[in-house]
Amino acid sequence: MTRLSDIMETQDRLLFSKLFHKHRQVEVTLNRSVLAWKETEKSRKRSSGISNRAETAHIHALQVCEIVAVHTKDDDQDNKETRRSRAEAKQTSRLHPHAFTVSYIRRTRQHQWCCSEVIFHSANQALSEQWIKVINEQLALLTHRPKSLLVYINPYGGKRRGKRIYEQKVAPLFGRACISTDVIVTERANHARDHLKTEANLDKYDGVVCVGGDGMFSEILHGLISRTQTDNGVDPNQPDAELVPCSVHIGIIPAGSTDCICFATVGTNDPVTSALHIIVGDSQPMDVCSVHHNDSFLRYSVSLLGYGFYGDVLKDSERKRWMGPARYDLSGVKTFLSHNYYEGSISFLPAENNMGDPRDKLQCRSGCSVCQHKPSSKDTQWEMSEEKEMSDKVGGWRTIRGKFIAINAASMSCACPRSPKGLSPSAHLADGTTDLILVRKCSRLDFLTHLLRHTNKEDQFDHSFVEVHRVRRFNFQPQQNEMHSLEDLTETPKKTGFRPICSAQTNYNYQDSHSSWNCDGEILPHAAIRVSVQPQLIRLFARGIEEQQQSLLEDPCTLWALEPNTHYSVD
Numbered sequence: 260m261t262r263l264s265d266i267m268e269t270q271d272r273l274l275f276s277k278l279f280h281k282h283r284q285v286e287v288t289l290n291r292s293v294l295a296w297k298e299t300e301k302s303r304k305r306s307s308g309i310s311n312r313a314e315t316a317h318i319h320a321l322q323v324c325e326i327v328a329v330h331t332k333d334d335d336q337d338n339k340e341t342r343r344s345r346a347e348a349k350q351t352s353r354l355h356p357h358a359f360t361v362s363y364i365r366r367t368r369q370h371q372w373c374c375s376e377v378i379f380h381s382a383n384q385a386l387s388e389q390w391i392k393v394i395n396e397q398l399a400l401l402t403h404r405p406k407s408l409l410v411y412i413n414p415y416g417g418k419r420r421g422k423r424i425y426e427q428k429v430a431p432l433f434g435r436a437c438i439s440t441d442v443i444v445t446e447r448a449n450h451a452r453d454h455l456k457t458e459a460n461l462d463k464y465d466g467v468v469c470v471g472g473d474g475m476f477s478e479i480l481h482g483l484i485s486r487t488q489t490d491n492g493v494d495p496n497q498p499d500a501e502l503v504p505c506s507v508h509i510g511i512i513p514a515g516s517t518d519c520i521c522f523a524t525v526g527t528n529d530p531v532t533s534a535l536h537i538i539v540g541d542s543q544p545m546d547v548c549s550v551h552h553n554d555s556f557l558r559y560s561v562s563l564l565g566y567g568f569y570g571d572v573l574k575d576s577e578r579k580r581w582m583g584p585a586r587y588d589l590s591g592v593k594t595f596l597s598h599n600y601y602e603g604s605i606s607f608l609p610a611e612n613n614m615g616d617p618r619d620k621l622q623c624r625s626g627c628s629v630c631q632h633k634p635s636s637k638d639t640q641w642e643m644s645e646e647k648e649m650s651d652k653v654g655g656w657r658t659i660r661g662k663f664i665a666i667n668a669a670s671m672s673c674a675c676p677r678s679p680k681g682l683s684p685s686a687h688l689a690d691g692t693t694d695l696i697l698v699r700k701c702s703r704l705d706f707l708t709h710l711l712r713h714t715n716k717e718d719q720f721d722h723s724f725v726e727v728h729r730v731r732r733f734n735f736q737p738q739q740n741e742m743h744s745l746e747d748l749t750e751t752p753k754k755t756g757f758r759p760i761c762s763a764q765t766n767y768n769y770q771d772s773h774s775s776w777n778c779d780g781e782i783l784p785h786a787a788i789r790v791s792v793q794p795q796l797i798r799l800f801a802r803g804i805e806e807q808q809q810s811l812l813e814d815p816c817t818l819w820a821l822e823p824n825t826h827y828s829v830d
């Protein structure tokens with residue numbers, strides 16, 4: 260713990276000067292972690308008018324790791340000050356014509372960040388240049404910050420604003436942070452995936468940025484993972500293959516319909532906040548589920564794998580893409596009224612007891628201790644060879660047969676604006692597990708109550724027809740094996756809804772008795788799947804959701820009185 264006033268004194272001081280800020284003289288100090296300033300006593304006395312009523316000195320401080328950039332002042336930057344006090348600003352500029360601007364991250368509300376600026380003036384050009392040089396030297400030490408990014412924009416995601424969002428809100432910030440970019444506006448579905456798989460020269464980039472929704476993110480995810488496996492000679496069709504983690508980080512600029520991956524890793528869907536997380540080079544590891552059908556690879560998933568309700572909503576909504584994000588509301592109501600259920604059998608390998616429980620109310624937050632333990636490859640080998648022993652300890656594979664309205668596997672909370680706590684509020688981003696939620700056949704009213712609990716404080720798992728398990732793997736087999744020929748099957752469709760049963764009672768209808776999997780917003784072609792969680796396979800430019808209460812130093816817009824007994828953490 261360091262006393263804030265000490266920062267102003269000698270603590271590892273790199274630079275100390277008297278400069279001007281907002282027409283007042285300030286003492287500015289830079290050390291390796293903090294840039295701090297306070298008004299000089301002389302200036303305080305002058306501005307308070309009467310010497311014996313001088314105000315208390317306030318210290319402003321911001322963390323070096325949250326500085327976006329430092330530049331010589333542009334001429335139009337003093338606008339706000341000019342409005343406040345045109346004459347004073349003129350005088351400052353005349354007496355202290357050399358100025359530099361520090362752009363930094365300021366927290367606003369609800370996990371939202373913005374880029375603010377503080378301008379310092381000096382009469383001495385060399386001094387101003389020295390400040391820029393030394394701050395830039397400190398920023399250069401932050402080697403995890405990306406210098407070069409490959410950006411993919413889906414111009415048709417969400418409300419079709421991806422291109423404008425990028426150009427107006429994100430590109431100027433990347434420019435200010437001196438990040439170079441190559442931008443590709445996609446021309447068709449899977450353009451980004453295919454480009455990443457085979458063409459992109461990934462050695463050139465520190466990260467890939469996805470401007471779009473969960474579906475677009477899924478393209479980037481598939482492109483990057485496949486490329487990494489191909490480059491390392493790993494066959495993704497092997498369900499037990501240990502996949503190689505991707506070295507390139509992924510940034511998400513939300514411009515889709517649900518944007519749950521962004522929301523659940525940052526806490527808000529705001530393009531500027533996401534751009535700032537990219538600029539500072541945040542790193543959030545994330546679990547990825549690999550999905551197989553028999554021995555062939557189908558897809559990867561990081562958020563929701565949903566069969567039944569969410570599969571049906573997605574399938575229906577695809578036909579209404581022209582409506583934009585509102586399609587999910589309409590398809591949601593329609594699917595709810597249909598009230599379909601599906602028979603099948605689900606077997607799963609529970610996670611060890613020390614991995615917590617989906618109902619333990621311990622939410623995954625920035626720096627989450629549950630996610631800190633990444634199994635090394637040695638651990639993984641141990642896990643593989645000792646799998647039987649381990650699974651015996653936790654009870655081994657379990658199988659549940661039944662009639663389900665929904666089967667959801669949430670590898671992360673799946674929080675989104677529609678459901679701020681998400682499908683599984685206590686799921687972890689990087690713990691190597693997924694929360695398997697089974698919603699059995701129940702009445703419409705019961706299911707509605709369950710759905711509504713996703714939007715309020717009540718526990719959506721507290722129903723007799725809902726169970727939830729934290730698992731490392733699971734397999735699903737629908738009741739009717741799709742390998743049978745359709746003529747063999749005489750099962751009637753499982754419908755309780757308003758929709759008339761369209762096929763004759765004796766004709767089995769595959770469409771009606773099987774749902775589809777919603778895999779991060781993409782429809783999967785198979786109902787029978789094998790799922791295995793690959794711990795921490797990718798990294799995002801994010802840090803997880805921050806606790807609301809930040810250490811004071813992280814909020815540079817706060818003014819602190821010099822409190823001799825107050826200690827602040829600067830590390």
Ligand SMILES: CCCCCCCCCCCCC/C=C/[C@@H](O)[C@H](COP(=O)(O)O)NC(C)=O
Pocket residue numbers: 472473474475515516517518519562563569572573587673675677678681682710711713714777778779780781
């Ligand atoms: C009657 C009241 C109902 C309220 C139900 C609230 C539950 C909402 C839980 C939503 C969980 C969404 C998980 C994320 C899914 C996305 O991957 C996917 C695709 O998102 P995208 O369109 O690509 O941004 N969106 C949907 C709705 O399936």
Ligand SMILES: Nc1ncnc2c1ncn2[C@@H]1O[C@H](COP(=O)(O)OP(=O)(O)O)[C@@H](O)[C@H]1O
Pocket residue numbers: 412413414415416417418444445446447448449450470471472473474475476478514515516517518584780
């Ligand atoms: N240029 C394009 N034209 C048509 N579809 C595209 C294009 N680029 C990406 N897509 C596809 O659009 C789908 C939806 O994209 P997404 O950005 O997730 O928006 P939304 O959240 O509205 O679904 C994804 O499946 C993606 O593969």
Ligand SMILES: [Ca+2]
Pocket residue numbers: 546669670671686687688689690691692693
């Ligand atoms: Ca997880």
